[in-house]
Amino acid sequence: MTPVGEKPLTKNMRPDGSAVGIRAYEQAGGYQALRKVLRGGTTPKAVIDEVKEANLRGRGGAGFPTGQKWSFVPQGKDAPNPTYLICNADEMEPGTFKDRLLMERDPHQLVEGMIVSGFAIEADVAYIFLRGEYVLAADRISRALREAYDAHYLGKNILGSDYSLELYLHLSGGRYMCGEETGLLNALEGKRANPRSKPPFPPVVGLFGKPTVVNNVETLCCVPHIMNHGAAWFRALGRTQDAGTKLFGASGKVKRPGLWELPMGTTIREILEEHAGGMRDGVTFRGLLPGGASTDFVTEEHLDTPMDFTAMTKIGSRMGTGTMIVLDDQTCPVGMTWNLTHFFARESCGWCTPCWSGLGWAERILKAMEDGQGQPGDLDKLASQAKMWGPGATFCALAPGAAEPLQSALKCFRDDFERHIREKRCPWR
Amino acid sequence: MLTTDEIREIETEAARYPTRQAVCIDAMRIVQRRRGWVSDESLRDIAAHLGMSVTDLDSVATFYNLIFRRPVGRHVIMICDSVSCWMMGYDRMREHLGKRLGIGLGETTRDNRFTLLPIVCLGCCDRAPAMMVDDHLHSDLDLQKIDHALETYR
Numbered sequence: 313m314t315p316v317g318e319k320p321l322t323k324n325m326r327p328d329g330s331a332v333g334i335r336a337y338e339q340a341g342g343y344q345a346l347r348k349v350l351r352g353g354t355t356p357k358a359v360i361d362e363v364k365e366a367n368l369r370g371r372g373g374a375g376f377p378t379g380q381k382w383s384f385v386p387q388g389k390d391a392p393n394p395t396y397l398i399c400n401a402d403e404m405e406p407g408t409f410k411d412r413l414l415m416e417r418d419p420h421q422l423v424e425g426m427i428v429s430g431f432a433i434e435a436d437v438a439y440i441f442l443r444g445e446y447v448l449a450a451d452r453i454s455r456a457l458r459e460a461y462d463a464h465y466l467g468k469n470i471l472g473s474d475y476s477l478e479l480y481l482h483l484s485g486g487r488y489m490c491g492e493e494t495g496l497l498n499a500l501e502g503k504r505a506n507p508r509s510k511p512p513f514p515p516v517v518g519l520f521g522k523p524t525v526v527n528n529v530e531t532l533c534c535v536p537h538i539m540n541h542g543a544a545w546f547r548a549l550g551r552t553q554d555a556g557t558k559l560f561g562a563s564g565k566v567k568r569p570g571l572w573e574l575p576m577g578t579t580i581r582e583i584l585e586e587h588a589g590g591m592r593d594g595v596t597f598r599g600l601l602p603g604g605a606s607t608d609f610v611t612e613e614h615l616d617t618p619m620d621f622t623a624m625t626k627i628g629s630r631m632g633t634g635t636m637i638v639l640d641d642q643t644c645p646v647g648m649t650w651n652l653t654h655f656f657a658r659e660s661c662g663w664c665t666p667c668w669s670g671l672g673w674a675e676r677i678l679k680a681m682e683d684g685q686g687q688p689g690d691l692d693k694l695a696s697q698a699k700m701w702g703p704g705a706t707f708c709a710l711a712p713g714a715a716e717p718l719q720s721a722l723k724c725f726r727d728d729f730e731r732h733i734r735e736k737r738c739p740w741r
Numbered sequence: 742m743l744t745t746d747e748i749r750e751i752e753t754e755a756a757r758y759p760t761r762q763a764v765c766i767d768a769m770r771i772v773q774r775r776r777g778w779v780s781d782e783s784l785r786d787i788a789a790h791l792g793m794s795v796t797d798l799d800s801v802a803t804f805y806n807l808i809f810r811r812p813v814g815r816h817v818i819m820i821c822d823s824v825s826c827w828m829m830g831y832d833r834m835r836e837h838l839g840k841r842l843g844i845g846l847g848e849t850t851r852d853n854r855f856t857l858l859p860i861v862c863l864g865c866c867d868r869a870p871a872m873m874v875d876d877h878l879h880s881d882l883d884l885q886k887i888d889h890a891l892e893t894y895r
Contacts, residue, residue, distance in 0.1 A: 406823035485805025563825040563866035
């Protein structure tokens, strides 16, 4: 069977926007992956090996190999318990709206993905950490969980096997910082979502000090399909060295903003021009953030780059969440950079100096520039700030993420920044 | 004093976590859903119920965007000011809301009907600009749509 054109993640979704219920999910082959791994003969290690072999990489943005992350969890009789599995459903990266689709339209796919993944790491308890604003997703997941418990897919001795798992939904109090892996752990423990020092890493010392795996919604949704069809099939779904399909999206002044499940490695140009329909009439393309707010700007010369973890890193950006934010010529790039920096400054937990001091400083410089009060030397200040927020200077990736759009905007749109300072005004206002 | 209902709901949540503190965010949300916000008195009651210090609980409460430590109106409008909505007309939407309601961000109308707050990306970027009113998402906003939406909340 050739996997070309297959869309495993979205194939069951209904055009009317309603959720796939348990009956329809089962009729479409749902919970077969769970039955397969629980039937006996499949070990947790075999599931981890299959996911490793499939080359599944984390869809939350960082692209860490999922099977490898799972294999860090201590196993065996002397391993600490309980072990926790957490679904990171705190989708708050600006410009990102992919996990919401998966949770609202096919919640059982996520639930099955979590049970199979839970089996792989021998998890006892699992939580879905969902952002509080996703009210519809919360309703639909709650219902799916009730249905799954009633069908004995969850709880003690699932489907008569030795495996037991409790799965709970947690609604976040709301803050971008909660989406950071260790900030999330603190939030679930009822604390401020400050990041933790690593090592130790969560698979060894995580939630309540116990082994914990945190995976993104889309990552977990891939797992049942890998177990049903095999690693080779999953790898063949991608067009490049990175495996599977990916939910790609576009927002901004394009003709058809939206989300599409496409092969990993589909080029930026194909997503932008064929799926999003190109730019709206009357506006011209200037650049885009390929995968959410915390990725570097990409301009015209790189539009033929395949969207995958490897190729996007090579051109100095990242695939991130795969949902691109498109900048047009009618929108001020300095204003956009200010908006992004404002977001990071507000949502930071304020734990490390580059964040609490640097982000606020850069935000004020950018705001002044927009208001016609830019000073010579501002651009050097901003560039040196962005360097200071880089990896290694902070406990978590928030400040390094904030540096990506800023440092790349300074390079891609230098003339526009200089014009703001020279003319003492925003030319777009 | 926490009501019997509130305590029952908090304890249902508490059974899902190994520590009492872990449920504190849920507990504040449970109380806020019934009372609109978390007052100093509520904060003291929740802290006592969970065996936490009031200061510690307040440091958690003030960290999270969706926990209100000041009274809000009957309906809370949260308007997305993140990048896609900003590009698609956030400024005009906010100005219009401000003019219609006579308030700025963080303020409540005199008749206590609406509180206007900024919120980060609502994950509705393909239908920007967007806002939430209470539990309802309003997307592809324009000035008429905002006027119409406001009418439905009394």
